[in-house]
Amino acid sequence: MPESLKNPTEVRKISKGFEKASVEEILRWCWNRFGDRAAIGTSFQGAGLVINHISRSLGCNFPLFTLDTGLLFPETLELKAQLETRYGISIESLIPEQTVQEQERELGPELWNKKPNLCCTLRKVIPLQKKLSNLDVWITGIRREQTAERSQAGILELYHFDGIMDRFILKLNPLANWTRDQVQQFLKKHDIPVNLLISKGYRSIGCQPCTRPVGAHDSERAGRWTGFDKAECGIHTFLGANI
Ligand code: SF4
Structure with a gap:
């Protein structure tokens, strides 16, 4: 990573400038500086699909990866296969060390x-940590309107990834300003396949x-971890605060 991009002041300045830039300009900036040292992490929920589509239309062929916990819906895996066919790409699946059955034997069921x-x-954070240790930029589909925790997300953020090795990582959230409706309209306009579960609520x-499915007026992530005081799986919080 260029030394200037390990400087929090410089990163904040670039991020501020990105607030007025197009997604295309942001992605080109990233590709020109990092190429495939930057990668898109996606769970195929909309924003990641938009970022991938725009990137490929620009010739910015960032690699894609997903966290395959072994507990994903068949519809999600089907969508992954559809996207690989449509874009002629291979999406890397990050797999946990233990299968679900091995985890069950060691730590009990469910x-x-x-x-x-x-x-x-x-099943998510450790596989992601391993992947990020080989990247300079993690491109995500975080949007500010998703949750209170995400409302402060910058478009470009710098994190201290590894204090011992003094390694840094940049997180690029090119759609931080987008609404859910904007994402849905983009997907429709460009005929991008979506998860069939969306039509089931x-x-x-x-x-x-x-x-679980939720009502039309519930918050976007209301259907996650019902019964627990938990809104994030940890992949967007384990790095701590951006610097
Ligand atoms: S607790 Fe996390 S990793 Fe485990 S099944 Fe639920 S979302 Fe997946």
Whole structure:
């Protein structure tokens, strides 16, 4: 990573400038500086699909990865296959160290019902940490209107990834300003396939045991981890505060 981009003041300045830039300009900036040292992480929920579509139309062929916990809906896996065919790409699946069955043998059945934070750490956060250790930029589909926690997200953020190795990582949230409607309209306009569960009332789609359909007026992530005081799986919080 260029030394200037390890400077929090410089990153904040660039991020501020991005508030007025188009998504195309932001993605071109990233591709020109980082190429495939930047990658799009997606759970195929809308924003990631928009970012991928725009990137490819610009010739910015960022690699894509997803967290496959072994507990995803068949509809999600089907969508992954459809996207790979449509764009002629391979989307890397990040797999936990243990299968669901191995985890069950070691930690008991349905860990997600007893200790969802531990389950998310084992099945999502640790595989992601490993992936990010080989990247300079993690491109995400975070949008500010999704949750209170995400409302302060910058378009470009700098994190201290590894204090021992003194490694940094940039997080790029090119659609931070977009609304859910903007995302949906873009997907429709460009005929991009979406998760079939959306038409069944699912507004935020993760692992099967921790996702349920919600009403049209519920918040986007209301259907996640019902019964727990938990709105994030940890992948967007384990890095701590941006610097
Ligand atoms: S979302 Fe649920 S099932 Fe998936 S990793 Fe987290 S706790 Fe486990």
